[in-house]
Amino acid sequence: MLALTREVSDAIVRCELTHVPREPIDVALARVQHEEYERTLESLGCTVRRLPADDSMPDSVFIEDTAVVLPELAIVARPGAESRRHEVAAVREALAPLRPLVEIEEPGTLDGGDVVVAGRAIFVGRSTRTNDAGIRQLLRAVAPHGYTVHSVLTSGCLHLKSAATALNSETVLVNPAWIAPPVFAAYDCIHIDPSETAAANVVSVNGRLIAGAAFTRTCDRLERRGFNVLRVDARELARAEGALTCCSLLVS
Numbered sequence: 466m467l468a469l470t471r472e473v474s475d476a477i478v479r480c481e482l483t484h485v486p487r488e489p490i491d492v493a494l495a496r497v498q499h500e501e502y503e504r505t506l507e508s509l510g511c512t513v514r515r516l517p518a519d520d521s522m523p524d525s526v527f528i529e530d531t532a533v534v535l536p537e538l539a540i541v542a543r544p545g546a547e548s549r550r551h552e553v554a555a556v557r558e559a560l561a562p563l564r565p566l567v568e569i570e571e572p573g574t575l576d577g578g579d580v581v582v583a584g585r586a587i588f589v590g591r592s593t594r595t596n597d598a599g600i601r602q603l604l605r606a607v608a609p610h611g612y613t614v615h616s617v618l619t620s621g622c623l624h625l626k627s628a629a630t631a632l633n634s635e636t637v638l639v640n641p642a643w644i645a646p647p648v649f650a651a652y653d654c655i656h657i658d659p660s661e662t663a664a665a666n667v668v669s670v671n672g673r674l675i676a677g678a679a680f681t682r683t684c685d686r687l688e689r690r691g692f693n694v695l696r697v698d699a700r701e702l703a704r705a706e707g708a709l710t711c712c713s714l715l716v717s
């Protein structure tokens with residue numbers, strides 16, 4: 466498994482923020498936490514390839530938003546925040562040798578963080594970043610490969626993946642405060658601990674999970690359900706409204 470990641474830009478202090486208040490970000494600490502995340506991916510069998518970034522890309526580390534990678538193809542996103550659009554070029558270049566590419570085009574917008582793939586079903590957050598045209602274009606790209614696409618409304622969070630992530634093809638971790646639970650009625654749903662609102666964002670890699678170390682109760686809950694959880698501290702990245710899935714694009 467290849468994991469594409471991207472450098473934490475010095476400009477992260479000027480990142481986009483929607484639901485999180487602006488607080489000082491310790492860039493050196495954010496880099497330390499990002500490196501620990503990359504080492505954890507490596508410990509799970511991933512080859513990490515980190516793309517460079519520069520001062521024009523405050524949110525570069527959140528590479529997930531620039532594409533959706535499926536076994537059959539990759540969709541090159543068109544991020545809803547204009548400040549993030551030029552992050553896409555280097556990711557397109559990195560993915561081109563690995564997958565046939567389909568581009569989300571104007572007037573469509575789509576952030577990878579809004580896309581949850583659970584088996585052959587794709588759930589897409591209709592958010593401030595992802596619009597109906599973007600969702601329609603995604604549907605056109607993936608339907609020939611046998612995927613269904615379901616548009617989902619969230620409230621109180623930036624992306625669908627802030628509210629729910631797939632642990633495997635049958636199980637979803639959900640924050641029911643940010644998404645109506647019936648959306649995932651066909652799945653075994655595990656709820657986060659209600660005191661840990663941002664805990665639903667976990668990375669599933671090779672049968673194991675990477676979860677935020679700050680969310681001890683939700684991690685304990687996942688372990689009680691039989692999941693093998695690696696805990697990574699990503700609190701400095703969370704000040705930029707990013708979580709764990711945002712920091713990689715997994716290419717199997």
Ligand code: CIR
Nearest residue numbers: 480481527578705706707711
């Ligand atoms: C943004 O607002 O675009 C970034 N500050 C955070 C993006 C986080 N990405 C994600 O949840 N997939």
